[in-house]
Amino acid sequence: MTPYQLWTSYYTIIRKDVVRMVRIWPQTFLPSIVTSTLYFLIFGAFLGSRIGEVHGVPYVMFVVPGLVMLAVVTNAYMNTAFVMFQSKFFARNIDEVLVSPTPPWVLVAGFVSGGVLRGVVIGCLVLAVSLFFTHLSIHSLFVIFLFLVLTSLVFSLAGLVNGVFAKSIDGINIVPTFVLQPLVYLGGVFYSTQALPGFWGTVTKFDPIFYLINGFRYGFLGTADVPLYVSTGLLVAFSAAFLLAAWYLIRTGLGLRQ
Amino acid sequence: MELALDIKDLKKTYASGTPALKGVTLSIPQGDFFALLGPNGAGKTTLISIVTGLADKSSGSVRVFGVDMEKEPQKARLHVGVVPQNFNFNIFEKVIDIVVNQAGYYGIPRSVALPRAKKLLTDLGLGEKLNVTARELSGGMQRRLMIARGLIHEPKLLILDEPTAGVDVELRRSMWAYLEKLTKSGVTILLTTHYLEEAEQLAKRVAIITKGEIIVNGTMEEVLAMHDDSAPKDKYRAGKLEEVFLKLVEGDAPTL
Numbered sequence: 001m002t003p004y005q006l007w008t009s010y011y012t013i014i015r016k017d018v019v020r021m022v023r024i025w026p027q028t029f030l031p032s033i034v035t036s037t038l039y040f041l042i043f044g045a046f047l048g049s050r051i052g053e054v055h056g057v058p059y060v061m062f063v064v065p066g067l068v069m070l071a072v073v074t075n076a077y078m079n080t081a082f083v084m085f086q087s088k089f090f091a092r093n094i095d096e097v098l099v100s101p102t103p104p105w106v107l108v109a110g111f112v113s114g115g116v117l118r119g120v121v122i123g124c125l126v127l128a129v130s131l132f133f134t135h136l137s138i139h140s141l142f143v144i145f146l147f148l149v150l151t152s153l154v155f156s157l158a159g160l161v162n163g164v165f166a167k168s169i170d171g172i173n174i175v176p177t178f179v180l181q182p183l184v185y186l187g188g189v190f191y192s193t194q195a196l197p198g199f200w201g202t203v204t205k206f207d208p209i210f211y212l213i214n215g216f217r218y219g220f221l222g223t224a225d226v227p228l229y230v231s232t233g234l235l236v237a238f239s240a241a242f243l244l245a246a247w248y249l250i251r252t253g254l255g256l257r258q
Numbered sequence: 259m260e261l262a263l264d265i266k267d268l269k270k271t272y273a274s275g276t277p278a279l280k281g282v283t284l285s286i287p288q289g290d291f292f293a294l295l296g297p298n299g300a301g302k303t304t305l306i307s308i309v310t311g312l313a314d315k316s317s318g319s320v321r322v323f324g325v326d327m328e329k330e331p332q333k334a335r336l337h338v339g340v341v342p343q344n345f346n347f348n349i350f351e352k353v354i355d356i357v358v359n360q361a362g363y364y365g366i367p368r369s370v371a372l373p374r375a376k377k378l379l380t381d382l383g384l385g386e387k388l389n390v391t392a393r394e395l396s397g398g399m400q401r402r403l404m405i406a407r408g409l410i411h412e413p414k415l416l417i418l419d420e421p422t423a424g425v426d427v428e429l430r431r432s433m434w435a436y437l438e439k440l441t442k443s444g445v446t447i448l449l450t451t452h453y454l455e456e457a458e459q460l461a462k463r464v465a466i467i468t469k470g471e472i473i474v475n476g477t478m479e480e481v482l483a484m485h486d487d488s489a490p491k492d493k494y495r496a497g498k499l500e501e502v503f504l505k506l507v508e509g510d511a512p513t514l
Contacts, residue, residue: 001332001336001365002365004365004367005364005365005366006365008362008365008366008367009362009363009364009365011362012359012362012363013362013363015359015362016351016355016359019355023350087348091346091347091348091349092344092346093346093347093348095312095342095346096346096347096359096360096363096407097363098311098312099310099311099312099335099338099340100335100360100363100364100411101331101332101333101335101336101363101364101365102332102363102364103332253314257311257312257313257314
């Protein structure tokens with residue numbers, strides 16, 4: 001295929017996903033807005049005033065980056081995991097791409113771009129909602145955008161791997177419910193890990209999501225529990241690892257071809 | 259004459275250990291209308307899945323218009339259009355989108371694909387249904403949608419796996435006419451069907467596969483010549499090809 005044909009194929013995969021996301025917006029965009037509004041109400045308006053300041057900023061402003069990341073992580077992950085699973089299991093319309101000359105890397109790029117797009121859009125929407133509850137100080141727009149995109153990328157890729165492997169709908173739901181959400185909550189969404197006692201502080205450092213929340217938070221507050229280069233390096237490493245896994249799975253057809 | 263499809267000693271054993279193809283060798287000349295017949299579970303769909311890239315072979319070779327499917331799968335797939343046995347599109351998508359998106363996967367831009375899709379769908383009697391979702395179509399319409407999708411990139415080889423299953427007689431005949439028009443325009447067709455009168459009407463050449471092996475391969479005239487006119491008639495009325503088929507696969511087909 002020529003570069004233009006490859007681009008056309010890539011664009012087709014993304015366009016199809018975007019049309020789907022917009023068509024079912026009450027399932028794709030609305031839930032994150034509703035739940036983040038509730039979080040901001042509870043932790044901002046109700047509890048925030050009693051807690052006071054964390055890292056020198058009002059509590060509601062402190063939790064904004066973590067809540068944005070919570071929405072980004074789950075949406076980017078679920079988008080690719082669900083689209084891949086639905087395509088291979090229910091409609092079996094993944095065959096439409098598999099019989100075509102679209103190379104595996106374009107298929108991976110297309111599916112993952114859809115997930116990244118959803119993650120970034122959701123992140124921006126939740127940020128917009130947060131403006132109703134607090135003002136946002138921005139330390140580095142570049143860091144904010146970098147972490148928004150990198151986080152969406154890592155979890156889109158992870159979702160794609162899950163979608164290829166999953167043999168039932170439970171296989172899609174287990175990871176977000178029992179792995180991602182606990183990791184996000186324990187990664188310092190609602191608290192600074194500096195406040196944790198020794199053992200739990202050490203445990204948190206094994207939670208990869210702790211690093212991305214910290215990096216993202218740095219973009220707003222200019223302060224974080226770990227250096228920025230550690231968070232960035234970890235996200236890049238995870239992206240590379242999941243990209244390799246996703247490309248290998250699609251190229252060999254494991255879980256997709258007979 | 260160039261071969262549209264050249265399969266040599268193709269073998270497929272599933273992970274469970276079940277052998278599906280036991281060394282199939284098959285050649286289809288360009289422009290041919292070829293029928294691949296066999297009872298359920300004979301290996302027809304497995305063979306088609308390998309040719310279209312939906313299943314991996316265990317050994318052997320598949321060449322499409324001289325292009326090796328293993329060495330240059332992307333190049334080979336450009337030539338192949340497929341209409342599968344089971345509906346495999348997203349029923350919530352619009353008819354026109356299903357066809358235009360398929361063109362996109364072949365690198366055809368929307369500006370080219372859109373008028374081509376409209377013409378194809380109109381030719382197949384779906385001109386009024388472009389903007390309805392696929393789930394609103396009847397079974398026959400969904401079959402025709404899959405034919406339009408398989409043809410959108412103008413393939414030189416069209417593979418039809420039971421394209422008229424569940425289609426009424428009148429529509430089936432209009433689909434025959436459409437397929438005949440396609441072969442006249444130079445498209446090579448590989449058809450699998452359980453309607454043997456369909457194969458008898460349309461195909462120039464025919465192969466019969468059973469238990470993963472080709473047991474007959476020749477022109478329609480050659481296969482029909484195997485018919486024993488003096489044999490006692492079955493209590494059910496059948497065409498000549500059907501009687502030859504039943505004789506050849508006797509005992510191989512699953513029964514109740």
